[in-house]
Amino acid sequence: MDLRKMYYFVAIVKYQSFSRAANALHISQPSLSNAIKTLEREIGALLIERTTKQFQLTELGEQFYERSNRLIAQFEVMETELKEFAEGEHIEIRLGMIESANYWFSQVIIAYQQQFPYNKITLIDTLYNQTVREALLRLNVHGVITNQQIVDHEIKSELLYNEPYVILTKIDHPFASQELIKLSDFAEETLIIGMPEFQTSGQILKAFEQEEITPHIQYKIERFEMIKLLVEEGLGIAILPHHYVAQPLPECLMTHRVQSEFLNRNVYLCTMKDRTFPESIIKLFELIKKMH
Structure with missing residues (x-):
């Protein structure tokens, strides 16, 4: 039994067809069929039912498919890790990152480049739970900084920090003269919010729901930067993560x-549990945990 036949078998299951799998693998269908028959002879049992019109695995075929997927x-992972170790200090490190982390991560890059000047860093937006999970499992990234605690037996989520949400308004907004602002004060306000499917927006809406308040949402925007611009134009007010507005703001804006008790969130560093990283990548993770 060899890995090539496992790849072939997994492809057949994926495409539910010998012909479609053969096209995807760029081999002839007879060659693929012969490879699977050889595999079945080596195992001593059938993996695919050949007595029905529909594609169907035998019970052993189901087990073999699951184990083949894990082995592949x-x-x-091993192939990727070996390449990274061989590259030494000339690695491209890929990180997924939420928008609000950009403002402190620049200091991490400065400190990291002093130690590893030849490594490259690529930052990728990660906004959805499924995007984070798939990016890690497919080895598209080495780690992800996210406000989503990914619950998966293959993924480790380490808490970096907890941050409050703050209100962003123009400096001449009535909130500027209020010492204490509650969610009930939003009843007459136009709220600018992120897309509902984002966890940040979900947490904000949940806070209103828990305090039995219905906010007036006029705009739903994907990017924090655009939300900030709309507030600057006087089109409404926004609730944003503290780290995003911690950097200097335009003179016409202020935070409150x-x-x-519901308006805060956790931010995590997520990595693959069983993935082995070179020392240079481990050092970057250490800086992230230290300098956030």
């Missing part, structure tokens, strides 16, 4: 604390 994934 482990092989791909809001009294709500």
